[in-house]
Amino acid sequence: MSLADLRGSLPEYAKDLRLNLDSVLTEGGAPGLTQKQIAVIALASAIASRYEPLTEAVAEEAAKHASAEELNGARAAAAIMGMNNVYYRFLHLVGDEEYSTLRAGLRMNVMANPGGDKIDFELASLAVSAINGCGKCLESHEKTLRKHGLSAQPIQSAVRIASVVHAVAVALEQAKAAG
Structure with missing residues (x-):
């Protein structure tokens, strides 16, 4: 199913998402x-x-604008943030500084060489961190993007994309479950 098909299948109550x-x-x-x-x-x-249907449709559309290597960078950001967001959200929410002194012991080599543009990887990592609700990762990626000269506007745009894509996924899944 294409992105246009999925957009069209959003229920009327999700018109704003469309x-x-x-x-x-x-x-x-x-x-x-x-x-x-x-x-x-x-x-x-x-x-x-x-x-998955939304992921497939977005991947098909994204392939029109980014190379396979750049799209793998997006996949790498989603994968590594899936791990990091859980770990660093734990550190943040527990609030016991002793955990911050312990070695994480988690491989994160992809962050140094994401396969695509480093800024694009950071933007994707920020977006995924927003979806996953990891304040520590959001703060870290926002600071990195600012150090690379990005203003608030593109950073906000990345999080706006994340919020809409996530909401569309929720609405589509709900519509499917409702039959």
């Missing part, structure tokens, strides 16, 4: 981001949202 999806997946609706960055962020967000 309109927002049309918007945030364009450069005009995601200020500060290129179409390639939008594609990478959308794919990582769809993977993190865990609704």
